[in-house]
Amino acid sequence: AQSVSQHNHHVILSEAASLELGCNYSYGGTVNLFWYVQYPGQHLQLLLKYFSGDPLVKGIKGFEAEFIKSKFSFNLRKPSVQWSDTAEYFCAVNEGFNKFYFGSGTKLNVKP
């Protein structure tokens, strides 16, 4: 089975700071990679996804992620965070048309 590791459990940043959240997975084959976001009181929403092609993926709200196959990583980045980015972020992996494996999540607090 897959395992997905998110190294940062809780991140506190000031507005305009840059963000990078780490995500590593264990499977060596072909995978699909996702970042989901859960804003306070809301349900999980897709932030961005990678299936193939350009390893640098751009998502909504200025987020991007880079797939580095040799490192089994799919780190999430944003050059300048806003207070409204305060949320919990989950990395997820699936193999083909199958079940998803989620990381433990990273809680981001952005101070205004």
Place this chain on the structure above:
Amino acid sequence: SAVISQKPSRDICQRGTSLTIQCQVDSQVTMMFWYRQQPGQSLTLIATANQGSEATYESGFVIDKFPISRPNLTFSTLTVSNMSPEDSSIYLCSGIAGGYHNEQFFGPGTRLTVL
């Protein structure tokens, strides 16, 4: 995109009782899943809801405790049986819609508190 709704949104239940959570999708989905999200933790997959047949359960979850039905492509139920306080959690339904490149859509969750 697929829109998923769940009922109830929250409930407070007594120990030993059972609760059935309903999940409705506004369009046909090829796969449906049930997750549990305990306080401060990530999502744990309970089972894959299979249309017209028994659900496929993950390790640590059994049908007697979490019976699941999926009578058609847009509806599923999860029952939490003989509840104990350890079952207090958020229960999430999700679906994968064909044509959306494996994107998984989530319901808003059902927040369950067992006293």
